[in-house]
Amino acid sequence: KQEVTQIPAALSVPEGENLVLNCSFTDSAIYNLQWFRQDPGKGLTSLLLIQSSQREQTSGRLNASLDKSSGRSTLYIAASQPGDSATYLCAPRLANAGKSTFGDGTTLTVKP
Amino acid sequence: KAGVTQTPRYLIKTRGQQVTLSCSPISGHRSVSWYQQTPGQGLQFLFEYFSETQRNKGNFPGRFSGRQFSNSRSEMNVSTLELGDSALYLCASSSAPDIYEQYFGPGTRLTVT
Numbered sequence: 001k002q003e004v005t006q007i008p009a010a011l012s013v014p015e016g017e018n019l020v021l022n023c024s025f026t027d028s029a030i031y032n033l034q035w036f037r038q039d040p041g042k043g044l045t046s047l048l049l050i051q052s053s054q055r056e057q058t059s060g061r062l063n064a065s066l067d068k069s070s071g072r073s074t075l076y077i078a079a080s081q082p083g084d085s086a087t088y089l090c091a092p093r094l095a096n097a098g099k100s101t102f103g104d105g106t107t108l109t110v111k112p
Numbered sequence: 113k114a115g116v117t118q119t120p121r122y123l124i125k126t127r128g129q130q131v132t133l134s135c136s137p138i139s140g141h142r143s144v145s146w147y148q149q150t151p152g153q154g155l156q157f158l159f160e161y162f163s164e165t166q167r168n169k170g171n172f173p174g175r176f177s178g179r180q181f182s183n184s185r186s187e188m189n190v191s192t193l194e195l196g197d198s199a200l201y202l203c204a205s206s207s208a209p210d211i212y213e214q215y216f217g218p219g220t221r222l223t224v225t
Binding site: 031032034036041042043044045046049051089091093095097098099100101102103104105 | 157
């Protein structure tokens with residue numbers, strides 16, 4: 001059974017800081033890993049998708065890396081802004097299981 | 113291109129009743145997945161449909177069921193509602209299963225009293 005752990009559970013930083021969110025998973029037989037953000041009471045917004053054959057993906061101020069063999073992914077946010085405040089979730093897609101397993105998320109607060 | 117839509121957005125039901133939730137995927141997407149989100153359990157996978165066929169099912173009781181129509185729209189049904197079924201139900205669509213990006217709808221907030 002895939003177990004997904006996200007560290008830290010919560011993070012509070014001043015505006016402008018660069019930060020790293022961590023995601024680890026126990027089963028490395030994955031198709032891909034997707035990062036999402038969720039605002040309170042809302043649905044999930046896709047941020048980045050990394051296929052199992054890729055090492056990293058970038059979108060604007062976001063950069064996600066994947067080390068499949070060690071079961072780890074990181075999401076790097078550059079020059080954080082108050083609008084980045086949200087819960088960030090990672091979801092590896094397990095091969096032969098047809099589903100994504102979600103971590104509990106990291107709740108980020110960026111203070112002006 | 114319109115995103116994933118879910119109806120209704122909010123629902124209040126009484127224990128023992130049944131409920132049907134609807135999900136319309138992004139145009140052209142044929143894969144639809146359903147998830148339940150609660151504060152205690154996080155996001156839990158319910159089921160996935162592709163081309164009107166259920167591909168996978170999560171670890172939920174038989175009271176939870178779903179289907180997909182030929183236009184890729186999907187519905188999920190919960191019968192004999194329990195208080196513990198109160199949750200945010202999220203639907204996600206993708207072009208096809210497994211390797212493509214998933215896009216989520218805004219969810220249906222179900223409250224069982």
